[in-house]
Amino acid sequence: MASEKKIFSRRKFLIRGAIVLGGTVVGIYLGKRPIRRFLAQQIEGIEPPAMLSHFQPNFWFEIQPDNTILFKSPKIEMGQGIFTGFAMLAAEELEVSPEQIKVVHADTTSGPMDKVATGGSNSTPSMFVPIRQVAATMREMLCQAAAAQWGVPRSEVKAENGTLQAGARQATYAEIAAATQEWTIPKTPALKPVSEFKYVGKDFKRNDLEAKVFGDPIYGIDATMPGMLYACIIQSPFYRAPLKSAKTSEAASWPGVERIILEKDWIAVVAQTRYAAEAAMLMVEAEWDVGKKYEQEDLIRMVTVGQGKGVNVQEVGSPRRILQVPGGRIFRQEYRTPMAAHAQIEPNGTVAYVEKDKATIIMSTQSPGFVRAQLAASLGMKAKNINLIPAFPGGAFGRRMKTHNAVAAALVSRAMGKPIHAFYTREQEFMYSPCRPNTHHVLQAKIDDNGQIQALHYDLATPDMAIEDNVGSAGIFLAGADIISAGHGAPVIYNIPHKSTDVWHCPYPLDTGIWRSVGMFSNAFAVESFINELARETSQDPIALRIALLKSPEKLHQRYVAVLEKLREVSRWDMPAGEGIGRGVAFGDDRKSIAAAVVEVSLRSSRVKVNKVTMVLDPGLCINPEGIRQQAEGCIMMGISAALYEELKVKGGRIYNTSFQAYPMATLADVPEIEIVLLPGDEVPYGVGEPPLAPIAPAIASAVYDLTGKPQRSLPIRLA
Amino acid sequence: MPIQFILNGRSVSIEADPAMPLLWVLRDILGLKATKYGCGRAQCGACSLHVDGQTQRSCSLPVQLVAGKNVVTLEGLCANRSQPHPVQQAWMEENVPQCGYCQPGFMMAAAAFLEQFPNPTDEDIQQHITNVCRCGTHPRILRAIKRAAALRKNV
CATH class of the missing domain: 3.30.365.10 (Aldehyde oxidase/xanthine dehydrogenase, molybdopterin binding domain)
Incomplete structure (x- = not known):
């Protein structure tokens, strides 16, 4: 899309995103006690910030040839049902049915990126206005494109049920999109008032229902890449205790083991199968430099x-x-x-492929932006060269706010020159529990x-x-x-x-x-x-x-x-x-x-x-x-x-x-x-x-x- | 020695360590991902599937033990999506899943359970289906199993 004018509500977003920061600045002048009370109350009363990287509708939506619309969500569907609610909200302004919208996770290089995280029950409150704004803007773009193609005034074009109409002329969104070379992003139209909602307030079944009932491979642990090896990554069961020594010879000779990598605070057992990696991991004898050992x-x-x-x-x-x-x-x-413990059923893990100047990471995570930043720092790579592709998490509950073994998996991938699939065992999941x-x-x-x-x-x-x-x-x-x-x-x-x-x-x-x-x-x-x-x-x-x-x-x-x-x-x-x-x-x-x-x-x-x-x-x-x-x-x-x-x-x-x-x-x-x-x-x-x-x-x-x-x-x- | 068994109606032959759990054979060698890893200790049931019609927890089942047997995973529970198994149909009608990760195991356990208990009470279900769910879909799972029992009779 050429000639984009980035006027889309950007200023408003930035102001909303700065609420917490603004409070902090005020607090420095007021002294610490009032700021603390102020902050504590902000958590209660705050209008959740929507800190998003892109506000252009083309970053959020893709109109498919079959006239369905791909919606790239910056928030993660971890079971809480937001993808269904998002489709309903977008449908209100796009003038399509919620079923016509397929919601997917935005990856960090081609979709809108969430600079905070999915959590705090904030997804729906924080996205309630932005989703409708981008959807309304998208609809307006389509109406303007149709008007231009048909040579009729914009006011004669109407959007309804995924089609555009002007008098006797009619075309689907997909047809208009296919025939449009150049788009301009218009001013965001006024949003529908609550009283005019068609779908909001009605019962909708989950839009990920079929994928979840027929067992589609949508979770992080299901991801594969060609030539992928499997790693089990051992971390310290004692918080922040670095590795002192490790006996690995027996593990290294287990059939299928490719390499054992020792780092300051983790050990990776890399093998051709997950089974071999896990079996060999049990043979590693690691000693950690533990200070005081605390009791209950x-x-x-x-x-x-x-x-x-x-x-x-x-x-x-x-x-x-x-x-x-x-x-x-x-x-x-x-x-x-x-x-x-969070005890979500899918353990944490990462599928990582680090190449010379780019990296691809598939992960069940609540905070793609944070993970990507950590990876960029650890790999010495520009964040924009790391594509983090969020998967559907098999439960989260806060457990997926952290990076877990993403950095280790990426470093192992770089060392091996191959994609790495690295997931915790259940025992590790409990043992390393934040x-x-x-x-x-x-x-x-x-x-x-x-x-x-x-x-x-x-x-x-x-x-x-x-x-x-x-x-x-x-x-x-x-x-x-x-x-x-x-x-x-x-x-x-x-x-x-x-x-x-x-x-x-x-x-x-x-x-x-x-x-x-x-x-x-x-x-x-x-x-x-x-x-x-x-x-x-x-x-x-x-x-x-x-x-x-x-x-x-x-x-x-x-x-x-x-x-x-x-x-x-x-x-x-x-x-x-x-x-x-x-x-x-x-x-x-x-x-x-x-x-x-x-x-x-x-x-x-x-x-x-x-x-x-x-x-x-x-x-x-x-x-x-x-x-x-x-x-x-x-x-x-x-x-x-x-x-x-x-x-x-x-x-x-x-x-x-x-x-x-x-x-x-x-x-x-x-x-x-x-x-x-x-x-x-x-x-x-x-x-x-x-x-x-x-x-x-x-x-x-x-x-x-x-x-x-x-x-x-x-x-x-x-x-x- | 290759190990042979029937998987979702087709004969398969695989080369693997005979002690390798069936779960990893399915997921990593055969590429069938619906059967999930949850605990590796047969405690949570995320890896449940059918071996000769009985529910088994595949994370702790060495593949050699299914040689010559008939294995069905969620991918093979129905012939195609337009004809879901009554359990899958009931799961959709009750809108059961949240994160969805434990659901394949629950559905497989429920499908085998209903063969034995065609008219289950809540107590029957609670006693025999001991899988773990963290999202809290339990109330809907109970309803869906009873609904599936009714659907089976109408088939």
Whole structure:
């Protein structure tokens, strides 16, 4: 396409992308304390930046000869259903049916590139406007091209059902595209208002359904390249411990082994088959230069309120003074969440082919831009010469934010002069886990003589989950704590006259990472459990107490109350629970996506069984209700799993439960009756991949407390 | 010595270490990628397929043990996409997959299970299908297996 004018909304995008940076600059003048509070609140209220590399429609769309339209998504479809929602959004402005749009991942050299990552439940909110803008611009380009070809005024050309019409003349988009030599990018037309949407709000099945039901080779591990060799890459099971020595002679003589490569902190066993590489890998005896070998108790002790550095992220009124002055009574509780693994079923790995001056990388990743930058630095190659082709990840949940073995695979490929297929074993997947770290929470409230909650102070102790990876050590210095993870749920949303939150940033000797819902999982467990306990302590109904603490004329608060009132109704909260049934409730707001749940539990052979989950979810505008229900169900199951079963354990400095048997998760036997009610409360969409997870664990804990009379303040819940 | 077996209705003959797991033979030698690696320990079921009609976890099954036997993978579960197996049909009607990676194993396990339990209860399914899914598609898998049972009767 010649003569492109890059006027397409570029300025607007850049302004949106600079929100966080702008805040940082302001903060330097204001001093650190206000900036920290500002940043923590930004995480809650931020309009997600869409940091995209190209805004020209021809980078996003390709019209195929059969009049289908290829849409190159800069965001990754890792199961959350965004490709279906994206097709629906694009269809609204392109005047085609969603089925006519085939969504694929953009590779980094020929499509729009995402400079952030796919995660944080941000894909739909951040792409809601840009997708429609590029689609509308594309439609306008086609209309203008048709007008030029037919010699009619633009105003006479209409786009409908993938065809262009002017009077008696008609042509498909493909026909017009094929006959157009030169394109100009027009000003972005005005977008359709929500009221005119044809597809948004209707149920659509996934557009990757057929590929996934017939077993198409769409995952990273399925990728092949001609002449490909297989490598198993051994890394240290001890975080950041370099290689001291390795005995490799036995492995090297295993049939099919081509070479063994030793590096500072990894060993590659390269062979003709994966089977040979894995078998030979087991014969390598590696010794790592390990410092102190930490035990489980060390990690719990290290992550305790008062350890590390405390940073204030919320301060309303004078909670510290109110908590100290006489009068009323203090209610205080502590909560803990354990280390957990992502445990997605497709292990991490890379297919890499590094040639003299270019590289091709196929990978299941959440952050193609970050991986490509790391590869460029390690290979000493310009980023533009590295084509990173994202595959469909077989699960992600935050596990694919990092580069994992991409750099090692690329270096092995360069050394061997051949493409390399390198994937972790399940044991490695657990052993090298950038885990969800354990957390500790202390909450204190002042209850006055009338049973009113006057003040609340929340202390959260957590290792870094996200900030170092995302903004580097300067970010930690400035923010003082991991406000990316802490920001999800650490500032207390309840209208308590005096409230404050301190985040204790604890040093930690293991690799950590973002886990579905980021900090929301642990913050919601602690804060919502505490609210439930406060309700007991003051003899109030937990839903009524929440409504009382959330009522305000503010729009967001009205949505909160609407969700809780709907939940009270659909869960039949005001009817007594059945015999042998315990009931609990919890609430969560993760960046304006609001989810509340009532959970019913019983005991089955002295184990907790979740019988029923009733959820009311207000994710703002619902693009694809069917996709939203899928995500809510997924969050419910993952919440049950994390609440009842999951805990990574450390022994002798390394993670030692490294199999699905040793790290049990929810199965078909854990499926409860599920009722999900969607209550769209806004004209823009918010995320749904993570927010529905927030209320599950605290609601289960509260239901178990209700049933057994024993408080549940640490996870996983254990009755004995 | 080449190892021979029937794969999705066709005779195949491969040269491989007899101890090589069937999973890697299928994926890396024969190029059939629907059967997935999940754990390598027969714990998660992502690699489930049928050997003489029974569900087997192929990551831990040496290829020599299927010599002369009839192996069916997801690629061979139906003759073509316009005539999906009732399990695949049910999976589409219930819109089951999310990431989709564990689904081939679940579908293969479900297809063999329904031969034995044509009218399954939830308890039957929960007891016999122990595959692992991380996205949380379990509620839909339960529904889809019961739907597939109904579809089978109408075929």
